[in-house]
Amino acid sequence: MYDVAARNRALKLLTQGLTVAEVSRRTQISRWAIRDWQLRADQGMPVAPVRSCPRCDSDAASLAPGDKYVYLLGLYLGDGCISPVGDPSKRIWSMRIFCADKYPGLQTECADAIRAIRPDNKVRFLPLGGCTEINSHSKHWPCMFPQHGPGKKHTRKIALEDWQQQLVERYTKPFVRGLIHSDGSRSTNRVRHAAKAGDRWYEYPRYFFTNESTDIAQLFTDALDRLGIAWKRSNRNNISIARREAVARLDEFVGPKY
Incomplete structure (x- = not known):
């Protein structure tokens, strides 16, 4: 404080x-x-102290646990937003992450990450039909996630603060995991190969990451580069990881959504 x-x-x-x-x-x-x-x-209101926020109470990149924070950051950059709730003068915000219902394990992991970062704040599950909004209210979400701003993420600049960059570099794998859990997938690609004896098919696993924001895509590929994982851009908004050794590396800490 x-x-x-x-x-x-x-x-x-x-x-x-x-x-x-x-x-x-x-x-x-x-x-x-x-x-x-x-x-x-x-507004002529009392200037009250700001309490109980890891970012407000510390100048260091000390959000703990850091691995949970960067995982939640990845989810937020993909499928999350921060919205005001209630009386505007109270400046209370809702962190909202949207998770498909076919991935209940992902929903649980998202809620666990929120609880780890804000243990005193309630986590809510709001069914929306095919997906669930996982939210939690706090006055401090905008300072903990300063990428918050008006408009869609792909229409504005998205850049990490220095303290966030330090955490992402320290916990790169959970950050990649969060990004893929939000806007990525692991699938099997089938390819037809023409041969004299007739068409032959072969299959191989690959990861995709899809995001309209070039800034967020850059954060993803920068993280892959730090981990030494090969990738290529399939088109404007799709990143593909298909080399056998690259897929095997991601399988070590990401794997299919569950």
């Missing part, structure tokens, strides 16, 4: 014309906390 002196210093810098980002760099206070204080001050 930031003390009164830290909040007053941040607000004073804002009145001098500095941007929220610049104040954050100078004070090492999270941008979400500064925006919250600024909004409250503009």
Whole structure:
């Protein structure tokens, strides 16, 4: 929790014309906390302390457990969003992840990751017909997932903060797992091979990752590169992993959805 002196210093810098980002760099206070204080001050509301958030309470990339966080980050970038709920003045947000009902194990893993990051917040399962919305409410989702913003993800810039990049590099496999669990698949490809004796068919497994955002696709391929896993771009929005050794590597920590 930031003390009164830290909040007053941040607000004073804002009145001098500095941007929220610049104040954050100078004070090492999270941008979400500064925006919250600024909004409250503009509305004449008490500038209350920001509590119980790993990002608000620490300047280091210390979200724990880090592997659960980057897995949830992968799910959020693919099939998640952050939406305001209730009275706008209370600034409460809902993390919403959408999981197909044919993958109950994935739904459980998603809920477990949310509980690991926000153990004091309730996790809800909302059936939607063919899929389930898994959500949890908190004031701190936007500072924990700063990729939140207006509009669809593929229409705006998606980039990791430095502290997120550190976590993704430290826990690359769970990050890839989360991305594939959201916007990826493992399937069997059948190929016909013409021969003199007649057509011959052979099969091989491969992974696909599909996302309209070129930024998110880049995060995925960068992670594969760090792991030494070969990939190729099938078309504008599809990444294919089909080499036998590459598929075997992904099978070690991803595998089919369940």
